[in-house]
Amino acid sequence: SQELEQSPQSLIVQEGKNLTINCTSSKTLYGLYWYKQKYGEGLIFLMMLQKGGEEKSHEKITAKLDEKKQQSSLHITASQPSHAGIYLCGAPTLGSSNTGKLIFGQGTTLQVKP
């Protein structure tokens, strides 16, 4: 079965610093979703990547899917306390690219110190 592994598991950065979170798949990715979750709450959609080499940005967050489509990275520039939370990568499993079944990485907990 396909698995997603995120690194690091947790991260503490000083406000204003840049950071990167990685998501590595054990199999080819047919799409990759990044979500942010505040403690005890639902998931907020950040970005969706589908093509190898694709890169998307929103405000200070950039996500990229590598050419081989087995890894994605999420980069935050000039981090702010509002960026704190749990970042989750999710991917449709083989054969389910149109059915909505996602598997998730274990999450990366980000703390931003003012």
Place this chain on the structure above:
Amino acid sequence: SAVISQKPSRDICQRGTSLTIQCQVDSQVTMMFWYRQQPGQSLTLIATANQGSEATYESGFVIDKFPISRPNLTFSTLTVSNMSPEDSSIYLCSVGKGRERYTFGSGTRLTVV
């Protein structure tokens, strides 16, 4: 993308009781998905709910414990039955349409005492 209203947002329940979680979508969707997030863990899919048919459960989840209803294309419920402290988790519903982004409800934080 769809907007999902999920309730309750949180509850504290006695062991042995049941809790029903509701998700209302602002548009018609074929499939809805129910996930569980145990403390400190990532999301695990419980089941897929199709309108007009029985839900499809993932390995480790059974209908007697997590009965699901899907009476129409905009609504679904998940019941957590005969609860024990091990059921304390965040439960989330989700919808997705083809290659559109998958949207999640705000989650139900359940504590069983």
